Each structure stands twice: as structure tokens, then as C-alpha cells.
Amino acid sequence: MRDLLPEAAAAEAWVIETHGRVAGLFGYLPIAPPIVEYAELFERGVGTGTDIVEKEMYAFDDRGGRRLALRPEGTAGVLRAARTGGLCDDGSAARLFYSGPMFRYDRPQAGRYRQFSQVGAEYLGETSPHADAEIIELGFQVIRAIGIEDAHVELNSLGSAAERQDYRNRLREFYAAHVNELCADCQRRLDDNPLRLLDCKKDAELASHAPLLSSAWSSESRDYFEAVCSSLSDANISFRHNERLVRGLDYYAHTAFEYWHSSLGGAQNALGGGGRYDGLAEVLGLPPTGGVGYALGVERLLMVTADTHGAPGGRGAEVVVCSVSTAEGSAALALARRIRSAGIAVEADASRRKLDGKLRSAHRHQARIAVIVGESEVATTTAVVRNLGTREQRTVPWDELGATIAHELHQEKSL
Ligand code: AMP
Numbered sequence: 001m002r003d004l005l006p007e008a009a010a011a012e013a014w015v016i017e018t019h020g021r022v023a024g025l026f027g028y029l030p031i032a033p034p035i036v037e038y039a040e041l042f043e044r045g046v047g048t049g050t051d052i053v054e055k056e057m058y059a060f061d062d063r064g065g066r067r068l069a070l071r072p073e074g075t076a077g078v079l080r081a082a083r084t085g086g087l088c089d090d091g092s093a094a095r096l097f098y099s100g101p102m103f104r105y106d107r108p109q110a111g112r113y114r115q116f117s118q119v120g121a122e123y124l125g126e127t128s129p130h131a132d133a134e135i136i137e138l139g140f141q142v143i144r145a146i147g148i149e150d151a152h153v154e155l156n157s158l159g160s161a162a163e164r165q166d167y168r169n170r171l172r173e174f175y176a177a178h179v180n181e182l183c184a185d186c187q188r189r190l191d192d193n194p195l196r197l198l199d200c201k202k203d204a205e206l207a208s209h210a211p212l213l214s215s216a217w218s219s220e221s222r223d224y225f226e227a228v229c230s231s232l233s234d235a236n237i238s239f240r241h242n243e244r245l246v247r248g249l250d251y252y253a254h255t256a257f258e259y260w261h262s263s264l265g266g267a268q269n270a271l272g273g274g275g276r277y278d279g280l281a282e283v284l285g286l287p288p289t290g291g292v293g294y295a296l297g298v299e300r301l302l303m304v305t306a307d308t309h310g311a312p313g314g315r316g317a318e319v320v321v322c323s324v325s326t327a328e329g330s331a332a333l334a335l336a337r338r339i340r341s342a343g344i345a346v347e348a349d350a351s352r353r354k355l356d357g358k359l360r361s362a363h364r365h366q367a368r369i370a371v372i373v374g375e376s377e378v379a380t381t382t383a384v385v386r387n388l389g390t391r392e393q394r395t396v397p398w399d400e401l402g403a404t405i406a407h408e409l410h411q412e413k414s415l
Pocket of ligand 1 (some may be wrong): 117296
């Protein structure tokens with residue numbers, strides 16, 4: 001778990017804000033379930049057979065003896081909150097977005113942390129392929145708004161639950177003939193979750209000869225998949241059908257996707273992913289609710305984008321008011337208050353340091369203007385406004401400080 005110092009914290013806040021802005025353009029509303037839930041929500045919602053629940057979940061008993069967990073992902077909590085809060089009760093759909101920290105006891109490495117942030121969206125109560133396409137497009141537009149132009153979507157369909165059962169049996173038959181060649185993890189998974197063998201890195205060569213998921217699709221599933229593809233083409237989103245992309249849980253249906261970027265190394269390093277989870281609500285004991293959603297990793301997005309578009313990144317205020325000696329301390333604070341009320345970011349430096357030192361550190365923190373107030377300025381209710389770039393300075397009455405500084409900053413910006 002990392003500390004986010006000002007530059008990193010500002011960049012993450014900017015991603016979260018950008019996500020909310022783009023989601024708002026698609027009509028999505030914010031939702032914020034708690035970070036701590038009953039562990040059972042994730043055991044059921046993510047699945048006891050998954051690495052996330054088996055090996056990575058921060059679960060603990062609270063003082064009341066309840067088994068709780070820090071959320072490892074967002075979908076189960078959003079669905080629970082939406083349905084227990086009465087959304088979708090009248091049969092209408094709900095478009096929701098969220099952001100915040102997630103926790104997984106993952107093996108720490110580049111781009112993989114035990115506390116990380118996700119931004120995500122869920123479209124609940126709608127089961128048409130257009131909902132899947134809308135969700136994929138929204139995630140894609142968020143990635144673009146972050147300044148990443150060359151991501152693409154890896155897309156697959158898991159078919160219906162019955163088709164997946166049929167496919168599972170075929171997979172078991174295929175792998176049964178190769179049991180001795182499989183890695184230990186895959187041997188263990190073969191019985192209860194053979195789909196997961198398809199994305200094993202160690203057994204990739206064998207997986208390339210396995211039967212294809214699409215061979216088990218019904219014509220309805222094929223039509224559904226094609227409808228999603230055609231919607232994505234209309235939206236100008238580059239995508240690729242990836243037969244190996246799976247989500248091995250029973251309540252997933254049809255669409256599964258990931259956003260990939262070439263600078264990240266493939267499946268394990270996607271910018272984000274998602275899919276349709278029509279059976280999830282029932283698994284959680286909620287009224288049946290179709291849904292589709294995505295989650296994007298905030299740190300991953302920031303690894304790929306070079307430009308954080310003016311996130312204030314660790315810089316201090318643009319203006320610093322410096323007192324010449326401690327006697328003018330309260331005058332410096334009062335002037336800062338006055339400038340701030342004109343909507344300008346300003347710090348007061350009423351410390352005991354010498355004026356030279358104050359000006360040097362203002363310059364270092366990339367402030368653009370220093371306002372200097374000494375004994376004679378207090379006596380004449382004026383202050384010296386100094387441009388730290390050009391070093392020009394002039395004396396200005398207190399009443400005119402806000403307007404003068406606003407003008408000066410504006411002139412610099414338009415240069
Ligand atoms: P998932 O919920 O596993 O589909 O993850 C969605 C996205 O969250 C991934 O594509 C990553 O961008 C991000 N992510 C997942 N686990 C981690 C982690 N341990 N550290 C940082 N980002 C992560």
C-alpha cells in the first residue's frame with residue numbers, strides 16, 4: 001500500500017473527476033457503497049473458487065463478531081446498494097458510476113498494489129446488447145479523456161449459462177487427455193473451473209489447441225455478440241474478438257471484455273475490464289437484475305498516460321504573501337484572505353524567515369506572484385506586487401490587490 005504524495009494524489013483525483021465528468025455525459029449517476037461489506041457478499045459475488053476470494057481478500061471479524069472484508073472490487077457492492085436502496089424497483093434501469101480504493105493481497109509488482117483505485121460504471125436492469133455496447137463505449141471514452149488514444153477492446157462472449165456448461169464439458173474432455181502436461185494450478189482447477197485453464201500463462205500452448213468457446217454458442221448468443229460488435233463499430237471503437245478471454249463464473253453471461261494498451265503486457269495488465277453478469281443479483285439473494293459494467297485501474301491509466309492535463313501536481317498556490325518581519329504577520333494573513341476572496345489561490349508566509357528565503361521558496365514552489373508587506377506598506381495600506389518571473393514590481397493599494405493580481409495572472413496565461 002502506497003502513500004500518495006501531492007503529485008500522485010492530484011493525478012488520481014484528476015482521473016476520478018474526469019471519469020465522473022464523462023459518465024455524467026452518458027447520463028450516469030454517482031453511487032458510493034461503503035468500503036467494508038460482509039465478507040459473504042464477495043464470497044458469493046466474486047466466487048469462492050477465485051484467487052481474489054481464496055488468496056487475496058482482506059477479511060476480518062469486527063468487535064461484534066461479524067465477518068467483514070475490505071472490498072476487492074466494486075460491482076457486488078454497487079448492485080447490493082442499488083437494489084437494497086430501491087433503485088430498479090419499478091422495473092426501470094439504473095446507470096451508475098463509482099470510484100475509490102479496492103484492496104487485494106496481490107503480489108506487489110509494477111502496476112499491482114494491495115490498495116489501488118478503480119473507477120467503474122454499472123448499467124443495471126437492462127439486458128439488450130446496446131447496454132453492453134454503451135458500457136464499453138463509456139469506458140473507452142474515459143480512457144480517451146485521460147489522454148490515451150491507442151487503447152483497444154478485447155471482446156468475447158461467454159454465451160448463456162447452459163452453453164457454458166456444455167463448453168465446460170468439452171474442455172474437460174480435451175484436457176483429460178493432457179492432464180500430465182498441466183501445471184499444478186490447472187490440474188487443481190480442471191474439475192471445478194476448467195474455463196480458467198484458457199488464460200493460464202504456463203499452459204498457453206496447450207490452450208491454443210483447445211476447443212473454442214464460440215463453438216458452443218447458440219444462434220441467439222451469436223446474434224447478441226454480433227449486435228454488440230456492430231454497435232462498437234458504429235461508435236468507432238477498435239476491438240478484437242479474443243476467444244481466450246473468459247470470466248469463469250456461473251453468473252456471467254454473454255459479453256466479456258478488457259481494455260488493452262500495447263505498453264502494458266497483455267491479459268494480466270489490462271487498463272480495465274468488465275462484462276455482463278445477469279445471474280449475479282440472484283446469487284446475492286437480490287431480485288433478478290440484469291447488469292453490465294466495467295472497472296478501470298486508476299494507477300494503470302496513469303502509468304500509460306504521460307499528460308495529466310494540468311492536474312495541479314504538487315505545486316503550491318500561484319500567489320504568496322510574504323511579511324518582511326513578524327510584526328507584519330497579521331497584515332500578511334489579512335491580505336491573503338482578501339486576495340483569496342477574489343477566487344485566487346494564495347498562501348501566506350508569515351514565518352520568521354528572512355524575506356530573501358521566503359521569495360526563494362515561493363519561486364521554487366512555482367508561485368508566480370509574491371505580495372510583500374513590510375512596515376512602510378502597513379503604514380500606507382499598500383503592498384508590493386512582484387512578478388517572480390520578470391522580477392517587475394510595483395506598489396498597489398490594498399483595495400486594488402485582488403483586481404491587480406487577477407489581471408497580472410490573466411496576462412501571463414494569455415502570453
Ligand atoms: P479486475 O477487477 O480484476 O477486472 O480489475 C480491473 C482493473 O483494475 C485491472 O485491469 C487493473 O487495471 C486494475 N487492478 C486490478 N488489480 C490491481 C492491483 N492489484 N493493483 C493495481 N491495479 C489493479
